[in-house]
Amino acid sequence: MSAPAHTTVSPPDHDICISVRSVTRVFGKRVVLENVDLAVRLGEIFGLLGPSGAGKTTLVRLICGLDLPNRGEIRLLGVPMPRLDMFGRIGYMAQSDALYNELTARENLTFFASLYGMRGAALKRRIAGLAELLRLRDDLNKPVHQYSGGMKRRLSLAIALVHEPEVLVLDEPTVGIDPELRASIWEELRRLSARGVTVLVTTHVMDEAEKCDRLAMIRNGGIIACGTPDELKRAAGGQSMEEAFLHFGGAAS
Amino acid sequence: MRIRALALRIIRQFWKDKRTLALMLVAPLLVLTLVKLVLDVDDIAPRIGVAGAPTAMAETLAETGAEVTVYDDVAAAMRDLEDLELDAVVALENGRPRVTLEGSSPTRNAAVMRTLQQAMRTLVPGGRTVEPVIAYLHGSENRDLFDFYGSMLVGFFSFFFVFIVAGVSFLRERTSGTLQRLLATPLRRWEVVAGYLLGFGLFTAIQATIVVWFATRVLGIALEGSFGLVLLANLFIVLSALTLGTLMSAFANNEFQVFQFIPLVVVPQVFFCGLIDLETMPEWLQTVGHALPLYYGAKAMQAIMLRGAGWGDIAADVAVLVGFSLAFALLNVLALRKHRAI
Ligand SMILES: Nc1ncnc2c1ncn2[C@@H]1O[C@H](COP(=O)(O)OP(=O)(O)OP(=O)(O)O)[C@@H](O)[C@H]1O
Ligand SMILES: [Mg+2]
Numbered sequence: 001m002s003a004p005a006h007t008t009v010s011p012p013d014h015d016i017c018i019s020v021r022s023v024t025r026v027f028g029k030r031v032v033l034e035n036v037d038l039a040v041r042l043g044e045i046f047g048l049l050g051p052s053g054a055g056k057t058t059l060v061r062l063i064c065g066l067d068l069p070n071r072g073e074i075r076l077l078g079v080p081m082p083r084l085d086m087f088g089r090i091g092y093m094a095q096s097d098a099l100y101n102e103l104t105a106r107e108n109l110t111f112f113a114s115l116y117g118m119r120g121a122a123l124k125r126r127i128a129g130l131a132e133l134l135r136l137r138d139d140l141n142k143p144v145h146q147y148s149g150g151m152k153r154r155l156s157l158a159i160a161l162v163h164e165p166e167v168l169v170l171d172e173p174t175v176g177i178d179p180e181l182r183a184s185i186w187e188e189l190r191r192l193s194a195r196g197v198t199v200l201v202t203t204h205v206m207d208e209a210e211k212c213d214r215l216a217m218i219r220n221g222g223i224i225a226c227g228t229p230d231e232l233k234r235a236a237g238g239q240s241m242e243e244a245f246l247h248f249g250g251a252a253s
Numbered sequence: 254m255r256i257r258a259l260a261l262r263i264i265r266q267f268w269k270d271k272r273t274l275a276l277m278l279v280a281p282l283l284v285l286t287l288v289k290l291v292l293d294v295d296d297i298a299p300r301i302g303v304a305g306a307p308t309a310m311a312e313t314l315a316e317t318g319a320e321v322t323v324y325d326d327v328a329a330a331m332r333d334l335e336d337l338e339l340d341a342v343v344a345l346e347n348g349r350p351r352v353t354l355e356g357s358s359p360t361r362n363a364a365v366m367r368t369l370q371q372a373m374r375t376l377v378p379g380g381r382t383v384e385p386v387i388a389y390l391h392g393s394e395n396r397d398l399f400d401f402y403g404s405m406l407v408g409f410f411s412f413f414f415v416f417i418v419a420g421v422s423f424l425r426e427r428t429s430g431t432l433q434r435l436l437a438t439p440l441r442r443w444e445v446v447a448g449y450l451l452g453f454g455l456f457t458a459i460q461a462t463i464v465v466w467f468a469t470r471v472l473g474i475a476l477e478g479s480f481g482l483v484l485l486a487n488l489f490i491v492l493s494a495l496t497l498g499t500l501m502s503a504f505a506n507n508e509f510q511v512f513q514f515i516p517l518v519v520v521p522q523v524f525f526c527g528l529i530d531l532e533t534m535p536e537w538l539q540t541v542g543h544a545l546p547l548y549y550g551a552k553a554m555q556a557i558m559l560r561g562a563g564w565g566d567i568a569a570d571v572a573v574l575v576g577f578s579l580a581f582a583l584l585n586v587l588a589l590r591k592h593r594a595i
Contacts, residue, residue, distance in 0.1 A: 064437055068594045082595050087439040098434035100262070102269045107262070114258035115438040143269075159434075 016078075017042045017167060017198040018063055023072030025058055032058050034221045036072070040200055040214075045193050047212030048202040049245065054218045056202040057095055060171050063200065064092050076167065088116055091165035095172050095202075097152040101145040105136060105155050108144060109162055116163035130158040133188060135181065149176040157185065168192065170201045174208065186211055206241040217248050224248045255440055259448025264455055267422070277418045277456060281410035281464045288406055289399050289472045299364040302330035302342040306350065310343065313372045319365075334390060341365040343385075350385040403474035404558035405526050405551040411464045411487055412494040412547055413519055415457045419498030420511045423449060427592075428507065436593040443586045449499055450492075450582065457495050461487040469558075477561030486557060486567060489574040490550035496581035497546065503588035526551030546577040 018040035025033040032055045040046040048056045061067045062074055065082030074081045077089065099108055109127050113119075118126065131137040134154040144152065153176050160168060168189075174182045186208075189199050193213075201212070209215050209229065216226040225232055225248040229241060236247035267274060303311040304324040315321040322339065324330040330342040334353065340361045342353045352369060354362050369385065426432045435445060465484050469476045476483065501518060505511045525542035534542070542548045553570040556562035 065595070066433065066437055066593055082593075084439060084441065084595055087437060090437070092434075092437040094430060094434060094437075096430050098430035100266055100431060101429070102266050103262070107265060111258060111262040112434075112438065115255050115435070115440055117255075 015041050017044075017076070018046075018200060019073075019075040020059070020063065021073045021075075023059075023062060023069040023074060025055075025062060025067070026070045032221050033062075033069075036218075036221075036223055038216060038223060038226070040198060042198055043193055043196045044213040045189055045199040045201065045211070047209050047215035048200065048218055049204065049206075049209045049215050049241075050202075050218035051204060051249075055221045056218060057171055059218070060169055060200065060202055064090055064169055066092075088163065089166045091160040091163065091168045093156050093160035093168075093170045093173055097156045099144045099152060099155060099159075102143060104141050104143050105131075105147070105158075106140045108155065109158060112159045113162045118163060126162060126164075127158075130161060134158050134185075150178065150181070153177055154181070166197060168197055168199045168201075170199065172202055172204075174203075174205070182208075206245070209241050217245060219249050256444050256448045256451060259435075259440070259445065260452035260455075263422075263449060263452025267452070267456055273418055273422070274456070277414045278460050278463060281414050281460065282467045284410050285403070285406060285464070285468055285472060288402070297361060297364040299340045299361060299368050300338070301365065301368070302333055302339045304330040304342060304344045306343055306345045309376065310350070310372070313375050314343070314368060317368045317371045317375070319368045319372075341369075343369070346386065351388065352385045353388045353390055355390050399472075400475040400559070403468060403472070404555045407464055407468045407474070407483075407558075408487060408490045408550045408554045409523060409526055409547060411461050411491050412522070412550070415460060415491045415494040416498040416501075416519060417511070417515070419453055419457070419495045420502040420505070420514065421508055422453075423499040424502040424505055424508065424511055427502070432592060436589070442589040442593065445589060446499070446582050446585050450495060453495055453499075454492070457491040458488060461491045474558065476558050478557035478563065482557050482562075482564060482567070483554065486550065486553040486571065489571050489578070490547065490554075492578045493546040493550065493574050493581070496578045496585065500581045500585045500588065503585060503591070521545065522547035546574055549573045549577075 016039050018038065020036055020038035023033055023036045024031065036059065038059075048059065050056050058067070062069055063076065063081070065074075065076075065086060068082065076083075076086055079086055100111070103111070106127060109130070110123065113123050113126065127140070128137075131140050134157060136151065136154055136158065139147070139151060144155065147155065153173070157170070157173055160170065174185060177185065189201070193199055201208075203209055212229065214226070214228050215232070217224045217232070225235070225244075227235070232244045232248075233239065233241065236244035238244050238247060298318055298320050300320045300322070301314055302322045302324050303314065304327040308323075311321050311323050322330075322333070324333075324342075327342070327344050330339065330344070331353070333339045334342050334355055337355065340355050344351050344353075350373075352365070354365055373385070426435075432445075436442075440448075462484060465480070465487050468474045469480060469483065497518070501514045502511055505514065521541070522545045525545050525548045549570040553562075553567040553574075556566055556570075
């Protein structure tokens with residue numbers, strides 16, 4: 001692995017939401033993540049950028065406590081993961097939609113919300129608000145198997161948001177969503193981040209990466225660069241994220 | 254209450270899948286009816302040869318539904334019996350009726366016996382019954398097949414269909430990614446299993462009830478003991494099917510693999526639930542039987558239905574069934590570790 005391409009002063013501990021320390025994950029003989037270090041600050045939008053198979057999903061699942069690292073330590077809001085009571089503070093959106101196709105969108109939302117102990121009028125209001133935000137209002141009572149791909153993606157996002165988590169972990173949230181709606185989803189992420197919600201989002205779309213506060217480039221199981229989009233572009237001496245990505249990727253191999 | 258939320262969702266989801274619901278609820282009834290049609294003796298008119306007996310005997314037999322042929326000498330009748338022209342020959346021997354059954358078909362044996370008993374009641378009303386002497390040309394079996402097998406098949410078919418449906422739907426939870434998603438919420442692993450048992454439990458309980466009701470009231474399988482007790486025993490049988498089905502699905506990667514468990518896990522249970530006499534098996538094989546839940550379930554069902562056993566007689570078997578179910582559920586909680594470490 002190359003040395004970090006620039007110097008970010010490591011943030012003070014109390015400021016850190018997600019901390020990943022020398023994490024290694026091995027599946028069988030394949031080392032998918034090796035010695036990964038990462039620190040995501042409270043309330044920032046942090047992007048994980050990397051090509052397919054780089055290990056983004058693996059890392060994100062470790063952070064959520066759905067999987068255990070072979071080595072290293074992960075802390076979320078200062079608590080070592082995995083911890084059962086932390087699941088209530090995380091909103092997770094998996095890369096592939098996990099929805100009950102026979103049920104309507106409203107039933108899906110209600111079900112997941114009730115797992116977090118939500119109910120009654122507050123839950124109704126929350127569902128109405130989310131449906132408005134993600135433009136699902138007119139389709140709430142449709143069974144999910146009648147949904148288009150993008151609609152399913154939006155519903156998955158709504159489910160991740162329903163219990164108003166402090167940490168949002170979104171695995172490629174905007175795949176299959178049209179540009180206009182994508183922009184409004186990013187606006188919402190901004191709003192949430194302004195309210196103190198930490199957002200970790202994976203992507204391999206460069207223009208989305210530019211919208212993050214900071215991002216880490218991940219390739220072949222390691223972080224090859226980390227910083228603000230501008231820092232990364234400058235360090236690579238290029239104009240676009242694409243160039244930066246190719247630059248660091250080349251340096252790594 | 255998270256378990257309640259999970260159970261409610263399953264109920265709602267299952268309710269919308271009418272075909273699966275129908276498979277679980279109606280299929281056992283259809284199969285049982287089929288078995289009854291195959292095994293039942295009511296509609297067979299037994300062919301009885303009457304030789305050297307009073308004409309009243311021949312007439313009464315004919316009236317009770319037999320195809321009667323009158324012979325002058327017993328030897329001729331016996332020849333026809335040998336040639337499968339007859340199912341039985343009735344003759345008079347020292348003033349007592351002597352019945353010779355062809356014997357190779359249990360169904361026909363039973364039909365003959367039933368007709369004969371009815372005829373005897375008509376011939377000798379109230380008074381001292383003359384016990385006929387029974388002989389067999391081949392074999393010596395005599396029982397009502399559907400009564401006998403029915404008692405064990407009620408439990409088996411309930412078990413079978415619950416096993417399949419529970420296995421496949423728990424599997425679907427996994428392959429659709431929703432299990433992963435569930436485990437990203439504060440649900441505990443045992444809560445996932447408990448919610449499933451509760452939600453599915455509702456439908457399996459309905460199924461167990463309908464099957465018992467249908468078998469005893471509509472198909473008229475003999476029921477010596479109490480209806481409530483049969484129902485109870487069947488409820489515990491389907492509980493073991495439910496827990497075993499969900500556990501097995503943890504070891505399958507797709508629907509097809511769930512079905513592969515049928516010859517491995519379900520079919521062997523048939524052999525140990527009364528279809529074949531355990532005594533005739535080698536000892537090690539008997540031990541295998543004791544490791545299968547349906548062995549205890551069928552034992553209890555037969556005791557209640559055929560011998561009128563009470564709660565005291567089947568309590569031990571029910572306890573074993575509960576033990577199996579608990580063990581399966583616990584193993585399932587452990588198997589879920591594969592999907593989330595805590
Ligand atoms: N359970 C697993 N068992 C074995 N290998 C796995 C497992 N999960 C992931 N991998 C491997 O780890 C590597 C990284 O996978 P991962 O899903 O993290 O990639 P990704 O960066 O999310 O890719 P994409 O952008 O396509 O989603 C892949 O090579 C994959 O084959
Ligand atoms: Mg991925």
